[in-house]
Amino acid sequence: MAVAGLGMVGLLVWPRLRRARLWHATITPLASIIGSGFLILGPILTDRFGSYGIVAMVVLCAVGYAFGWAIRYNIARIGDDDGTKAGEGAPDDTAALRRVERISSWALAFAYVISVTYYLNLFGSFFARIFPHPSDSLSRIITTVIYGIILAAGLTRGFSLLERVEQISVSLQLATITALLAALCVYGVQEYSDGTLHYSSAVIGGLPALQLMFGFIITVQGFETSRYLRREYSAADRQHSMKMAQWISTAIYLVYAGLLAISFESGSFTLKETAIIDMMAKISAVLGPLLILAALAAQFSAAVADTGGSGGLVEELTEGRVSPKGAYVGLAVIGLGLTWSSSVFQIVSYASRAFALYYALQSGLAFLRARHTHDGSGQNTLRLAGFAALALLGLAAAVFGRSVEGG
Template sequence: MILNIAILAAVAIFGVVLWWPGLRASATWRAMTTPLASIIGSGFLVLGPILDNQYGALAPAVMLALCLGSYLLGGAIRYNMRAIEAGAVSWPQGVETLASWALSFAYIVSVAYYLNLFGAFAVSLTPFDDVIFARIVTSAIYLVIAGVGWTRGFKSLEAMEYLSVSVKLAIIAGLLVGLGFFFAEKSGQGALVFLDPQISGWAALTLGFGLIVTVQGFETSRYLGATYDTDTRVRSMKWAQWLSAAIYMTYIVLITYTFARDDLQFSETAIVEMMGVITPVLPLLLVAAALAAQFSAAVADTSGSGG
């Protein structure tokens, strides 16, 4: 009971803070929502079990490497933003145009993937937990995003994105509180788990490179130039990466040392069932967080593709 109250209180407090008018009026914070939406997207909830199972007790170190690597990639994009937009670099126009078209199509695939996950989570706790109903939900949300973007433009998409990002971050705060209590309880009982890695060498390296997709998304800042100036986008990208790295590191540390390998699950919605062992309120919140995460990420990449 106390844990449920603590989790719900954390969600409520962070929700109020994120909806505070002073914060919402900040151009930097509004510009942060697009990269944040894309970074903390589909990969967040499934990343914990994957890292824990494959890398064992070394999972936090791998997560740190992923965050550092993504920050360096972001640094390259920030450099390009400043140099290209200031006219300091003369790129062949054909190369820039070809790259933009390639990335635009990649975003289309990305949006479809996010909304496919949205449909899966939307029906996961209902009697209609079936692939057909999931795809009906996916198609309906796809039409909503396309319709709003086509008729109302970026500002309306950004407003939808801000709401979903706020919901997602508030629920993640509650999730971390729940995991923190669970971690403290396990620690007090001397029952923390230190799993041996399942992979090493080349396999560990290639999986790590594959998991970079779970921490990317910061590049969407590059394509918001019609709304925000260069300095604002550079600053917001940095802050979005710092905040997401802090969330990822906390989440991975708490989950790595509390779940045995037999308790780990790897389906799209597995984390919902896993968190049920902590408290019944978490699965419900996580479904809402997953829906908000997929929706916000889809909207962010739609904006990036348009930009």
């Protein structure tokens, strides 16, 4: 376990990798995807789907990659000017398409608000585990304090300092995940040798299972950040960075879900947002503290990034009428309201539905842009059908997604 974790650290600090342009472009979406779901998704899928959790994971990753396909098409159509101003769209977009693009940007800004709430509530839950008697109230108090710190930083131009933790956070996160997967592999091999591999049936199916999956799109979210990378990256760079981030995160998620499926049974642990700590304590006493440390770094840096992203989007969309500082205050007010009125799992569902709406709009835009240049070929017809199906899927997820407590 230690060797695997240290090996990953060595790889991440390897000068050739650190200087690689594609890797620099991949770090942000990769950190966002893994930070969004790794900590809570495994226990939830194992608890609800049993040994078939890996099947659910395949579906989630496939859906995420499909939505990424639509966004990558939009990146290609908009070209290298993408990201200069929110809501502008492609050079040849009609006025109607530009309006939809603008609505899509507003949907993303709102989704960022909910995702920050999710990240900071997860931060509060993991931080509370440091204390002898963690509770929901303690988690919410911690979340409130962190909101205050981030808001103060945003109002006093202190974000640049906070944003520096991203590279450290990514390295710590990937090293911890590598160590965790290595420990699960050793544990799985030992169980196989002893003939004690676990199997359990799903406790949910049909429409409730589908609605639950809709409510967890947030866990594979984050790839869309490739679209909004700095202008120094070309459209091709941003498309490749998204693909790379989704390939790497999918590989990590599938190995993770598969190992959990053979190591634990549905109902063998108490399902809560920090369940992964209790599950890993069975395998290694070292993993619990490591997971807490990695969780705090990952959730904090993700919250800072999305807070900054939301503020910047709102400023551009309102053409400066609302400053980033004003957006930060609004974000904090909404987030604190959700923090004290909803559970973490409910907030996960809200965030998933918000991003599903954004993905639906992006898929709809991809459909309209593809139709605008439709040449009658079979390939383009299939592309149109795919984009239309994704738009409908995103809308369905936005409307019918539910939290695990309702599953």
